[in-house]
Amino acid sequence: MKQLFIPLNAWAYDQFAAGTKREELRRYGPRWNENTCPAGRQVTLSRGYGKKNRMSGVIWRFKKQHGSLFGSTYKESIKRIYGTLDIEIAVISIANLEKIENEAKH
Numbered sequence: 001m002k003q004l005f006i007p008l009n010a011w012a013y014d015q016f017a018a019g020t021k022r023e024e025l026r027r028y029g030p031r032w033n034e035n036t037c038p039a040g041r042q043v044t045l046s047r048g049y050g051k052k053n054r055m056s057g058v059i060w061r062f063k064k065q066h067g068s069l070f071g072s073t074y075k076e077s078i079k080r081i082y083g084t085l086d087i088e089i090a091v092i093s094i095a096n097l098e099k100i101e102n103e104a105k106h
Contacts, residue, residue, distance in 0.1 A: 003042040013047035016097060024092045028064050032090035037062045043094060054100040061093040
């Protein structure tokens with residue numbers, strides 16, 4: 001299976017790089033689900049869509065969770081981004097992150 005490309009906002013990328021963030025939340029659907037994000041799939045995290053500032057890793061866990069069931073910090077983010085908590089969220093847990101040096105393509 002081809003590596004999954006996950007573009008991130010600068011603050012999210014920086015948190016992954018610092019080791020303080022290990023999960024990425026996306027709206028559950030055709031792009032982010034059990035079939036596209038299976039445990040063991042290789043991923044490329046990118047700070048935006050540019051060719052610099054990328055890390056490789058592996059999905060170690062995936063779960064689908066209703067927006068209303070998260071803790072207060074995640075609930076705030078979900079509501080701010082999607083405008084509601086009444087949605088399903090894909091929780092993509094990523095491990096073994098390593099910075100990619102001078103990558104030409106993803």
